[in-house]
Every structure is written in C-alpha cells, then in structure tokens.
Amino acid sequence: MEGRIIILGEHREGRLKKTSWEAIGLGRKLSAELGKEVCLALVGSEIDGLAREVSGRSGLEVVVLSNDYCRHYTPEAYCEALAEFAGTEHPYLVLLGHTYQTMDFAPRLAAMLDRGLIPNCVDYRCEAGQLVWVRQVFNGKLNLEVSPKGEPPCLVSLQQGAFPASEEDLGAPPQVVRRRIGVAEGALRRKLLEVMEAVQTRVDLSQAEIIVAGGRGLGSKEKFQLILDLAEALGAGVGASRPVTDGGWLPKEHQIGSSGQTVTPRLYIACGISGAIQHLVGMSNSGCIVAINKDPYAPIFQVADYGIVGDVFQVVPKLIEIAREIRS
Numbered sequence: 158m159e160g161r162i163i164i165l166g167e168h169r170e171g172r173l174k175k176t177s178w179e180a181i182g183l184g185r186k187l188s189a190e191l192g193k194e195v196c197l198a199l200v201g202s203e204i205d206g207l208a209r210e211v212s213g214r215s216g217l218e219v220v221v222l223s224n225d226y227c228r229h230y231t232p233e234a235y236c237e238a239l240a241e242f243a244g245t246e247h248p249y250l251v252l253l254g255h256t257y258q259t260m261d262f263a264p265r266l267a268a269m270l271d272r273g274l275i276p277n278c279v280d281y282r283c284e285a286g287q288l289v290w291v292r293q294v295f296n297g298k299l300n301l302e303v304s305p306k307g308e309p310p311c312l313v314s315l316q317q318g319a320f321p322a323s324e325e326d327l328g329a330p331p332q333v334v335r336r337r338i339g340v341a342e343g344a345l346r347r348k349l350l351e352v353m354e355a356v357q358t359r360v361d362l363s364q365a366e367i368i369v370a371g372g373r374g375l376g377s378k379e380k381f382q383l384i385l386d387l388a389e390a391l392g393a394g395v396g397a398s399r400p401v402t403d404g405g406w407l408p409k410e411h412q413i414g415s416s417g418q419t420v421t422p423r424l425y426i427a428c429g430i431s432g433a434i435q436h437l438v439g440m441s442n443s444g445c446i447v448a449i450n451k452d453p454y455a456p457i458f459q460v461a462d463y464g465i466v467g468d469v470f471q472v473v474p475k476l477i478e479i480a481r482e483i484r485s
C-alpha cells in the first residue's frame with residue numbers, strides 16, 4: 158500500500174507520549190483532507206499491548222517495528238528500523254512530535270532517506286493539494302512558510318500543543334502488524350548502559366493539567382512562596398519566567414519559554430509576568446490563560462482569556478482561599 162501518511166509514535170514505560178496523540182489527531186485530519194491512508198509506526202520490543210491499545214483507541218493500523226536492538230532507544234537502531242520501513246512503504250508524509258528524542262534521530266533519518274525535514278511546525282494549509290507548513294523563527298517573532306520540494310516523503314515534526322490531541326477512544330478492533338527489521342552490520346555505534354532519571358520536579362510540567370506561573374512581579378524568592386501556595390491549593394505545577402530562575406528563586410526546570418519548557422496545560426495562571434515574546438512562545442497554546450498583572454497594558458493580557466488587573470499580593474491570597482474552600 159503506497160503513499161500513506163506514517164506517524165512515528167514515541168512511547169515510554171508503556172505509554173504513548175502526548176505529542177504522538179497530537180500527531181495522530183493531525184494525521185487523521187490530513188487523511189480526510191488529502192484522501193490518504195494513515196498508520197502509526199512504533200519501534201520497540203514487547204510493546205504489543207501498547208500497540209493494541211493505541212490501535213483500538215485511535216482506529217489506526219499500528220505497525221510494530223522490532224529487532225533485537227530496539228528494546229531501548231538508540232538513534233541508530235531506531236533509524237535503521239524506520240528507514241527500512243519507509244523504504245518498503247514509500248509513504249507520502251512522515252509525521253512526528255517535536256521532542257528531545259525526535260530531535261536526536263529525525264535529522265539522521267531524513268539524511269538516510271535523502272529527504273527533507275521540516276521541524277517544529279505550528280500550523281499548515283493545503284494549497285492545490287500541496288501542504289504548506291508553518292514554523293516559527295526568531296523566538297516566535299516571525300512565521301516561516303515552507304513547502305517540501307522533491308519526491309515524497311517529507312518528514313515533519315510538530316510543536317507540542319500546536320495541534321489538538323486526538324485522545325477520544327474509538328473502541329475500534331485493534332489492527333496490529335508486526336515487522337521484524339534487520340540491522341546493517343556496524344550500524345550500531347553505541348549501547349545503552351543505564352537510564353538515569355533527571356531530578357524530578359514536583360510535577361512534570363509538560364503533562365500538567367494546571368500550571369501556576371510567577372514572574373519578576375513577585376519581587377523576591379521569599380514572596381514567591383505565594384505562587385507555590387496557590388499551586389498547592391489547585392494541585393498544579395509551578396512555572397516561572399526567566400528572571401525567576403536566573404535569580405535562583407526556583408530551579409531552571411520550572412522556566413517556561415523559548416529557553417525553557419513549552420507547556421500546554423488546560424489552565425495557565427500567569428502572575429506578575431509581563432508577557433515577553435520569549436515567555437509567550439512557551440505557554441500561549443494553553444487551553445485557558447488567566448493573567449494577573451497590575452499594569453493594564455502588560456502584553457500578557459493580549460493572549461489571556463481572563464485578565465485580572467490587580468496586585469498579585471491581593472488577588473492571589475483570595476484565589477488560594479477559594480481554591481482551598483472548593484477542594485475541602
């Protein structure tokens with residue numbers, strides 16, 4: 158079957174990553190728009206349970222690519238598996254989430270296939286049957302439109318949160334195809350010795366449903382406690398603008414923005430944050446944005462769904478009180 162859209166799924170500890178669900182959502186949309194079939198490829202071993210679950214929930218055929226070297230991720234083993242699969246499938250388009258893992262292997266895969274890679278896309282449009290992809294440059298100040306040239310497939314990675322996730326459970330009969338993939342001699346140049354977990358933050362911000370973020374407007378490390386209290390009252394993750402982490406009020410992993418994390422919670426509460434473009438690119442795809450700032454002209458209000466013009470030291474304690482009351 159030629160010319161399908163292939164989504165490369167990323168999984169960890171038996172779960173498909175949120176970015177892969179987002180790619181599935183877009184893949185199904187493109188499939189309807191372009192009349193192309195779509196399938197999901199998963200690389201790994203002992204992942205049949207996950208493949209059946211994802212296939213049933215998404216209604217997509219899931220192709221499991223495995224060899225003796227795919228138990229743990231290495232860019233070489235993944236690229237060998239995916240290049241062989243793409244070589245036999247001749248896909249129309251390859252979609253993946255833009256993550257640390259895909260940043261590691263997607264350029265290599267594109268080079269192996271001798272095809273282009275358009276990374277970190279935030280939008281697309283279809284022009285006379287041709288896809289035009291939109292990606293942001295200069296810290297989100299400009300949008301660049303890119304259309305692939307040459308023979309398909311083009312590889313396209315999607316910015317986290319830019320496309321709505323498709324997580325509804327279709328309850329479809331699972332269609333799982335298993336393919337054993339060979340590895341060329343000498344292709345594997347590294348071996349995984351140990352997986353070391355990064356120091357865990359209180360909440361994984363990329364998966365958090367609610368984030369309370371504080372900025373320089375809080376004034377000091379001691380006063381930033383107010384943000385931690387609101388986060389605790391709401392069961393939320395704690396985010397920060399760069400001056401907060403630069404100043405050592407919070408560890409760097411809490412920073413949201415172009416040089417920090419990109420997050421897409423359902424609710425983002427920005428307290429004492431002005432809304433510089435470098436901050437906005439990390440959070441503007443949140444479901445609902447509430448901004449609290451004493452300056453009515455602060456740029457954060459331009460992306461906010463709800464704006465409270467006021468002093469954080471008056472507004473936030475009230476929110477904590479209400480949140481605690483509701484939760485108790």
Ligand SMILES: Cc1cc2nc3c(=O)[nH]c(=O)nc-3n(C[C@H](O)[C@H](O)[C@H](O)COP(=O)(O)OP(=O)(O)OC[C@H]3O[C@@H](n4cnc5c(N)ncnc54)[C@H](O)[C@@H]3O)c2cc1C
Pocket residue numbers: 371372373374375397398399400401412413414415416417418428429430431432433434435436439449450451452455467468469470
């Ligand atoms: C290459 C580069 C990368 C960068 N990466 C990032 C990044 O990843 N993330 C990031 O956040 N920034 C980043 N920055 C910095 C960014 O440009 C801004 O300087 C930063 O986001 C500003 O943080 P802020 O909004 O907390 O502070 P400010 O801009 O100083 O804003 C503080 C806000 O608090 C309000 N305020 C003050 N007191 C109160 C009060 N009592 N009650 C209510 N409101 C109050 C003020 O009105 C003001 O709007 C980057 C900059 C560069 C050059």
